[in-house]
Amino acid sequence: MKNIYMPVEAGITGVITESATIKTFRLKPAEKIPFATGQFIELAVPNLGEAPFTPSSSPDVTDRMDVTIMNVGVVTDKLHEMKEGDIVGIRGPYGKGYPVEDMYGKEVLILGGGVGMAPLRSFLLTLLARAEKFRKIILCYGAKTPEDIIYKDQFVEWMNNPNLSVYRSVDKAGEGWNETEGVVTVLLDQFEVDLSNSVAVVCGPPVMMKFGTLKLLEKGHKPENIYLSMEKNMSCGLGKCGHCQLGPYFVCKDGPVFTYDQIQDIPGIWD
Amino acid sequence: MVPNDLFVLSKDQWSTFLKKTASNYEVIAPKDGPYHLEYERIGEEETDTIVFPGARLTRPLKYFFYPPRENVSRDPSPPDKKRVIFGIKACDLAALSILDNIYLDPDFVDPFYKTRRDNAIIVSDDCTKPLENCFCVLIDGTPFATKNFDLSLSFIEDQVLVELGSEKGKNLLDNAGIDLRKAGEDLLNRRQEQRQAMIEQLKEQNKDFEFSPEKLPELVKEMYDSPMWKEICETCVSCGACSNICPSCHCFLLTYNQSEDKKFEVLRTWDSCQSAGFSRVAGGANPREKLPSLFQNRFQCKIHYKPRNFGVFACTGCGRCNEACQGGIDIRRVLSLVAGEATSKST
Numbered sequence: 001m002k003n004i005y006m007p008v009e010a011g012i013t014g015v016i017t018e019s020a021t022i023k024t025f026r027l028k029p030a031e032k033i034p035f036a037t038g039q040f041i042e043l044a045v046p047n048l049g050e051a052p053f054t055p056s057s058s059p060d061v062t063d064r065m066d067v068t069i070m071n072v073g074v075v076t077d078k079l080h081e082m083k084e085g086d087i088v089g090i091r092g093p094y095g096k097g098y099p100v101e102d103m104y105g106k107e108v109l110i111l112g113g114g115v116g117m118a119p120l121r122s123f124l125l126t127l128l129a130r131a132e133k134f135r136k137i138i139l140c141y142g143a144k145t146p147e148d149i150i151y152k153d154q155f156v157e158w159m160n161n162p163n164l165s166v167y168r169s170v171d172k173a174g175e176g177w178n179e180t181e182g183v184v185t186v187l188l189d190q191f192e193v194d195l196s197n198s199v200a201v202v203c204g205p206p207v208m209m210k211f212g213t214l215k216l217l218e219k220g221h222k223p224e225n226i227y228l229s230m231e232k233n234m235s236c237g238l239g240k241c242g243h244c245q246l247g248p249y250f251v252c253k254d255g256p257v258f259t260y261d262q263i264q265d266i267p268g269i270w271d
Numbered sequence: 272m273v274p275n276d277l278f279v280l281s282k283d284q285w286s287t288f289l290k291k292t293a294s295n296y297e298v299i300a301p302k303d304g305p306y307h308l309e310y311e312r313i314g315e316e317e318t319d320t321i322v323f324p325g326a327r328l329t330r331p332l333k334y335f336f337y338p339p340r341e342n343v344s345r346d347p348s349p350p351d352k353k354r355v356i357f358g359i360k361a362c363d364l365a366a367l368s369i370l371d372n373i374y375l376d377p378d379f380v381d382p383f384y385k386t387r388r389d390n391a392i393i394v395s396d397d398c399t400k401p402l403e404n405c406f407c408v409l410i411d412g413t414p415f416a417t418k419n420f421d422l423s424l425s426f427i428e429d430q431v432l433v434e435l436g437s438e439k440g441k442n443l444l445d446n447a448g449i450d451l452r453k454a455g456e457d458l459l460n461r462r463q464e465q466r467q468a469m470i471e472q473l474k475e476q477n478k479d480f481e482f483s484p485e486k487l488p489e490l491v492k493e494m495y496d497s498p499m500w501k502e503i504c505e506t507c508v509s510c511g512a513c514s515n516i517c518p519s520c521h522c523f524l525l526t527y528n529q530s531e532d533k534k535f536e537v538l539r540t541w542d543s544c545q546s547a548g549f550s551r552v553a554g555g556a557n558p559r560e561k562l563p564s565l566f567q568n569r570f571q572c573k574i575h576y577k578p579r580n581f582g583v584f585a586c587t588g589c590g591r592c593n594e595a596c597q598g599g600i601d602i603r604r605v606l607s608l609v610a611g612e613a614t615s616k617s618t
Binding site for chain 1: 524
């Protein structure tokens with residue numbers, strides 16, 4: 001019988017500094033771990049603990065897994081000290097990812113904030129690899145300041161990709177920023193989507209997800225077409241320990257990707 | 272429903288059955304302890320010290336399938352002897368429906384729970400003396416086993432009526448090598464009378480509480496935003512005793528040990544949604560920070576989410592939380608208030 005609590009070992013093969021508080025770790029697990037975009041893993045730091053992350057690499061790339069991590073607590077603090085060659089553990093993948101095939105033929109609007117771009121990068125790369133299947137792909141991304149933008153090099157590629165429209169904003173611009181200044185929701189006023197044939201995919205800090213969703217609804221997007229990555233305090237990732245309970249759902253099993261209509265009646269979803 | 276096989280054992284046959292079972296299996300059964308009845312290992316020579324209690328023991332059945340703290344990075348190998356657990360009441364069996372759904376979920380089977388569950392034979396018996404806090408009949412329960420048992424016993428004078436619940440139960444009886452006689456109509460009727468009397472008694476002792484199970488999940492759901500929770504949880508100190516003692520509370524925390532030789536030594540420890548940091552994330556946000564929403568979660572989970580997800584209440588009416596609560600909160604009163612408030616809101 002498989003032991004569902006034991007991680008698979010993975011070596012760190014690269015560390016990329018994205019911003020002052022965010023790093024991307026390239027991982028090579030001891031055995032291949034296929035995943036669907038939007039699923040998450042429990043990343044284990046030896047002798048310390050685990051934390052849940054959604055891989056930021058495309059599932060089409062099978063010989064490595066990237067995780068983009070912000071330093072906020074005990075586990076992530078230790079992770080940020082780790083280097084190439086160090087060993088971590090991976091359990092997973094868990095949960096329901098983004099239903100990419102349901103989005104074929106549609107316009108896909110991606111709304112990301114801060115480190116919320118991590119799962120969205122995996123999703124975006126998945127879309128771009130089969131861009132002809134989607135009517136349009138639009139990426140709106142917001143960060144606090146230009147320094148806080150992650151995947152800076154990749155954004156240059158994305159902004160030159162004919163299959164993708166990119167809109168960016170920062171809360172506080174400073175010198176040299178010639179794109180939008182303001183919260184990311186202001187970007188939604190800069191273009192039109194075909195509301196009868198589109199989906200919106202949102203990920204970022206809770207307050208950004210709340211106002212992003214509200215703005216999307218205001219603009220006419222339907223609740224069943226708004227996809228949210230509801231990250232919660234996970235412990236087991238297996239639908240057993242109760243920590244990630246969101247109303248009647250376990251985010252680790254029934255999510256982390258939910259449509260807004262599934263969760264709109266549950267109190268406290270944006271806390 | 273196809274009726275299970277029912278056999279009758281005489282007093283002597285029953286005594287032989289217990290002795291044989293104690294020699295072939297590891298027997299756990301209730302025995303007098305310093306404060307109350309407790310589950311103990313019973314050796315072959317001690318089977319006449321077993322006490323079949325009138326109602327459930329304080330300790331819930333879940334202790335036997337997933338202990339409060341367990342190292343889950345070891346190998347979950349089966350024990351040498353299968354284990355027979357006596358003295359289990361219907362309320363603990365009802366909770367098993369919830370626990371099995373969680374721990375034996377086919378997507379992620381917990382090998383530790385499964386090994387213990389597969390190697391345990393559960394012998395239930397009818398309640399004959401409900402406790403002050405028992406209220407199973409108010410919440411779709413009965414004071415006698417209807418599911419999840421391997422054998423179910425009814426003591427009728429000095430005869431023992433044994434109902435088969437499973438293959439495991441049958442093997443247990445066969446291994447004792449007793450001549451089994453089918454129970455006659457008369458004994459079945461006596462059992463039915465005894466059971467009915469218990470139901471009446473439970474209804475009578477709970478007549479001050481007003482709620483009916485069918486409407487409860489919807490009513491509790493309506494109460495998401497009710498200010499009523501603030502009043503109800505005034506005396507709650509978030510000690511978590513209710514979760515600890517509850518037969519169907521199953522939440523836990525995975526932590527990593529500091530180990531000399533292992534990278535990943537994982538401990539699973541019981542946890543409770545009533546503890547302040549239960550849903551707090553590393554960045555500091557805590558969706559259930561204030562007591563009313565924290566307190567409310569347990570009721571939403573037991574009376575609304577679990578019935579919605581699994582079709583059964585996660586509260587079995589055992590009343591243990593009433594006994595354990597430091598703040599004197601009675602779940603029956605909470606449910607009555609919730610049902611009353613929600614009903615008056617909609618009329």
